[in-house]
Amino acid sequence: MSDDRMNSGAEQSTPPSVEDLSADGAAIERVEIDPAGQLVVHLAGADEPLTDATVARCFPWSLPGEYVSVLDADGKEIALLRTLDDLDDASRGVIERQLATRIFNPRIRRVVEFKHEFGITEITAETDRGTVTFQVRNRHDVRTLSLTRALFRDADGNVYELADLDQLDPTSRKRLEHYF
DSSP, X not given: OOHHHHTTTTTSSSOOSEEEOSTTOOOEEEEEEOTTSOEEEEETTOSSOEEEEEEEXXXXXXXXXXXXXXXXXXXXXXXXXXXXXXXXXXXXHHHHHHHHHHOOOOBEEEEEEEEEETTEEEEEEEEBTEEEEEEEOSGGXXXXXXXXXXXXXXXXXXXXXXXXXXXXXXXXHHHHGXXX
């Protein structure tokens, strides 16, 4: 995304919450799901709504409720939502449900079992999506985001989030603290 597009609202006294990235200067009026299950985006001033759109978080780990990109069926960005909070309740709900179905991101709540054999660590954890067992091959599969937050990528590419090491029970914390 070019700097001039990112700063398009900088000259206004109050920056808009929906950044204008569409070629015709349209902003998002509302978002809904049509009977075929496709995401439909209604743009201000457009004769027809955009169908079969998708949404993607620009910063899924650090700013999950901010900077959501709206893409057309070809993957071209048509708008950038700076925050979901400024959408009407129905549109925000539609986008939040779309994002939830696109990202499988269980949050680790407790480590039930931790085994390290032959260079592979197997972790069984209770998450907000149920109990899972996954394997971490090496330290490169663990991305530390802060002093207490990390992402674990398993052998299949799934990502598990540890939101705060300090919030875990003492046994779970001891099992994972060497990654920090």
